Amino acid sequence: MYRLLMERTGARELVGRFGEHHIFWGYAEQLYWQWRSGRLGNDGRDDEIGPDAWWGRMNFTLSVVPLAAAMKAGYLPWLPVLEGVDEVRADFVKPLRMWADFFDSLASGDSLQRPRRLGWAAHLASVEAGVERFGAQFRLLSRMEQRFARGWTQLVMLFGEIQAPTEFEATRQCGAGMLPPRMLRERDEAGDIGDMSAETNAVVRSIVQLGEESGMRLACRAWLWRHRRSAARADEFVAQLRRALSAPMRPAATLSEP
Numbered sequence: 001m002y003r004l005l006m007e008r009t010g011a012r013e014l015v016g017r018f019g020e021h022h023i024f025w026g027y028a029e030q031l032y033w034q035w036r037s038g039r040l041g042n043d044g045r046d047d048e049i050g051p052d053a054w055w056g057r058m059n060f061t062l063s064v065v066p067l068a069a070a071m072k073a074g075y076l077p078w079l080p081v082l083e084g085v086d087e088v089r090a091d092f093v094k095p096l097r098m099w100a101d102f103f104d105s106l107a108s109g110d111s112l113q114r115p116r117r118l119g120w121a122a123h124l125a126s127v128e129a130g131v132e133r134f135g136a137q138f139r140l141l142s143r144m145e146q147r148f149a150r151g152w153t154q155l156v157m158l159f160g161e162i163q164a165p166t167e168f169e170a171t172r173q174c175g176a177g178m179l180p181p182r183m184l185r186e187r188d189e190a191g192d193i194g195d196m197s198a199e200t201n202a203v204v205r206s207i208v209q210l211g212e213e214s215g216m217r218l219a220c221r222a223w224l225w226r227h228r229r230s231a232a233r234a235d236e237f238v239a240q241l242r243r244a245l246s247a248p249m250r251p252a253a254t255l256s257e258p
Contacts, residue, residue: 001063001081002028009075010106014115019168021112023119024066026166031059038183054137054149061126061133065092069099069122075107091133098122112167120160127156144184148204151211178203 006019015022034040034055041050049056068088070076082088088096102118109115131138131153141149164170178199191205 001067002031004076005066005070009070009103010115011108014106014109014112021167023116023166025168025171027062029171031063033179034059037179037181052137052140054134054141057134057137058127058130061092061095061130062123064088065095065126066099066102066122069096070103072096073100073103075103092126092129095122095126095129098125116163116165120163124157124160127153142184142186142188144186144188144190147190147208147211148180148184149211151207151209154210155207180204 002024006015006022006024009015010019010022019025031040035047039053039055040059041048041053041056049059064082065088067076067079068082071078071082098118099122102115102122105118106115138146138149178197180193180196180200180203182195184193184204190208191201193201193204196204
């Protein structure tokens, strides 16, 4: 689906001949991490997404919903993959409309600034709708994985606020190498998981804290507010947040102005 969207949507002079400036590179990378870490169900043994996998359900909002919006807007022919998927129409009316606006801007704009803003707005609307819709699947996760998932959702919201780039080059630089390679278990301790590297433990601990401590979120948002008019704020903040997530845990106040 992501390959189809990158190949068939967006003016080539805007997204690049091979779609290298398309936002869905980051989405595909995250889907791959979810698959190889077992978060899509079936322990990553095959290419199916388990019906009770919360991560899979949430990715539905960021793959099938945009695909349906592109089809409805006429950028893609209608595909049988969506036949009978009633959730697209019933639960994602607002995200569908916002994704359609994104595809329109990507087809006719003269820069990536507006499409990136509209894409992140649609992304966050999809995530919010998914969190509300898939509560039953969320409750099936271990308590430790729930804590990590809450922090992950907060991290996505922060990236959305700064309209972080998710095209090929940004994805190549960031990747998902330090994210946990498996689902978190009940007895795992954030920051002290024996079969994960020190770097991954630091990331897990920081993301969990991001979901539970308002101080860190407020510090991040305060930084964003101070730099809301800086053209480089996204790259600067992404670099700083990456440093904070890969370092030993520190108080939120150290997320200071660079």
